[in-house]
Amino acid sequence: xxxxxxxxxxxxxxxxxxxxxxxxxxxxxxxxxxxxxxxxxxxxxxxxxxxxxxxxxxxxxxxxxxxxxxxxxxxxxxxxxxxxxxxxxxxxxxxxxxxxxxxxxxxxxxxxxxxxxxxxxxxxxxxxxxxxxxxxxxxxxxxxxxxxxxxxxxxxxxxxxxxxxxxxxxxxxxxxxxxxxxxxxxxxxxxxxxxxxxxxxxxxxxxxxxxxxxxxxxxxxxxxxxxxxxxxxxxxxxxxxxxxxxxxxxxxxxxxxxxxxxxxxxxxxxxxxxxxxxxxxxxxxxxxxxxxxxxxxxxxxxxxxxxxxxxxxxxxxxxxxxxxxxxxxxxxxxxxxxxxxxxxxxxxxxxxxxxxxxxxxxxxxxxxxxxxxxxxxxxxxxxxxxxxxxxxxxxxxxxxxxxxxxxxxxxxxxxxxxxxxxxxxxxxxxxxxxxxxxxxxxxxxxxxxx
Numbered sequence: 001x002x003x004x005x006x007x008x009x010x011x012x013x014x015x016x017x018x019x020x021x022x023x024x025x026x027x028x029x030x031x032x033x034x035x036x037x038x039x040x041x042x043x044x045x046x047x048x049x050x051x052x053x054x055x056x057x058x059x060x061x062x063x064x065x066x067x068x069x070x071x072x073x074x075x076x077x078x079x080x081x082x083x084x085x086x087x088x089x090x091x092x093x094x095x096x097x098x099x100x101x102x103x104x105x106x107x108x109x110x111x112x113x114x115x116x117x118x119x120x121x122x123x124x125x126x127x128x129x130x131x132x133x134x135x136x137x138x139x140x141x142x143x144x145x146x147x148x149x150x151x152x153x154x155x156x157x158x159x160x161x162x163x164x165x166x167x168x169x170x171x172x173x174x175x176x177x178x179x180x181x182x183x184x185x186x187x188x189x190x191x192x193x194x195x196x197x198x199x200x201x202x203x204x205x206x207x208x209x210x211x212x213x214x215x216x217x218x219x220x221x222x223x224x225x226x227x228x229x230x231x232x233x234x235x236x237x238x239x240x241x242x243x244x245x246x247x248x249x250x251x252x253x254x255x256x257x258x259x260x261x262x263x264x265x266x267x268x269x270x271x272x273x274x275x276x277x278x279x280x281x282x283x284x285x286x287x288x289x290x291x292x293x294x295x296x297x298x299x300x301x302x303x304x305x306x307x308x309x310x311x312x313x314x315x316x317x318x319x320x321x322x323x324x325x326x327x328x329x330x331x332x333x334x335x336x337x338x339x340x341x342x343x344x345x346x347x348x349x350x351x352x353x354x355x356x357x358x359x360x361x362x363x364x365x366x367x368x369x370x371x372x373x374x375x376x377x378x379x380x381x382x383x384x385x386x387x388x389x390x391x392x393x394x395x396x397x398x399x400x401x402x403x404x405x406x407x408x409x410x411x412x413x414x415x416x417x418x419x420x421x422x423x424x425x426x427x428x429x430x431x432x433x434x435x436x437x438x439x440x441x442x443x444x445x446x447x448x449x450x
Contacts, residue, residue: 038307075149094279095278102227121221151203157195227249232267249271306358316347317347320402328386349374350370
């Protein structure tokens with residue numbers, strides 16, 4: 001009996017080794033249509049982002065709240081020396097005082113708004129803000145010798161998007177309700193943030209100051225707060241079942257379930273990292289760096305899932321080719337390169353079906369439809385190609401496991417590498433076992449041989 005090395009040379013087209021590399025070349029060529037599909041995913045993501053921005057611009061953007069702050073102008077003399085003389089000038093500045101205790105309490109109602117086929121989560125919140133100012137902090141507001149203009153003091157609430165306000169709020173101070181006005185007020189003309197202010201018209205420096213307001217505010221995607229108090233407490237309640245907490249501080253207490261969430265934060269003075277008094281109108285810019293809050297997370301972003309599935313596409317197209325190739329080797333059937341190209345095209349079109357159907361029916365339904373259609377089409381083609389329902393049934397089982405494995409990889413992102421590695425090792429082991437006795441030098445008999 002001739003060993004493989006002793007057999008006569010065969011034409012390359014008749015050897016399984018040549019065909020194996022040809023099939024791998026076809027798998028690589030499939031990268032081109034897969035790349036075009038990935039471009040389509042990116043383009044659809046851009047359109048979804050544009051639809052989201054359009055809705056948010058009309059409804060209200062993500063809201064970051066800072067307040068209530070006390071803006072108080074003061075006048076201080078400054079001396080400048082020119083030659084042998086000294087000139088004294090009176091300069092006007094603005095001191096910004098943060099509260100000793102700040103409390104946010106938000107009850108959030110979420111809903112979905114649509115622009116075409118794109119959905120965006122938006123919310124309306126009834127937000128109560130309480131701020132208490134201590135006399136000891138008030139005394140440090142202006143430098144010694146300065147004249148504090150308490151009659152021009154204003155209370156300021158910083159917002160990301162004032163267009164989200166659904167009513168004209170008032171500020172409760174000393175048993176009176178003072179209406180808010182647009183902007184930071186004349187006491188802070190250089191402020192670069194969106195805000196509203198309420199003039200306090202104080203006669204003199206107060207021993208302490210307790211301020212409170214309630215805002216009905218619309219926004220989208222997220223709601224965040226700045227830790228403006230020496231002791232800042234925030235509480236958010238909502239029926240949204242998928243919150244995602246972010247920022248410089250995570251909740252101290254949280255109850256999250258399918259019916260919604262109830263969470264609270266408690267941020268102490270030393271943890272926030274800045275003082276009580278600011279000179280000028282840069283206070284909100286500084287404290288916004290330590291904001292915290294909640295995102296109204298949508299657990300299924302099908303564009304991300306489709307994009308992730310495309311990362312495995314070449315691998316799974318190659319596995320489909322390998323399945324047909326192994327069946328071909330073990331059964332003696334012969335498939336043409338054009339047939340492999342059609343099989344690969346069916347696997348590639350799965351990702352386009354997944355993208356297009358997911359935009360209308362969601363990812364899970366789209367995956368079920370696309371996988372069923374692709375496996376069904378490929379199996380039906382295998383019946384004709386191999387002329388055997390038994391062999392086609394084997395491929396049906398293999399492809400079904402393959403698409404089930406891909407779905408599992410997409411659902412467990414943290415373990416995708418581990419599962420993918422185990423899957424590839426198992427596939428390699430099976431192929432090596434099935435082809436362990438295969439003569440790779442000879443696939444078909446030469447002319448005249450039995």
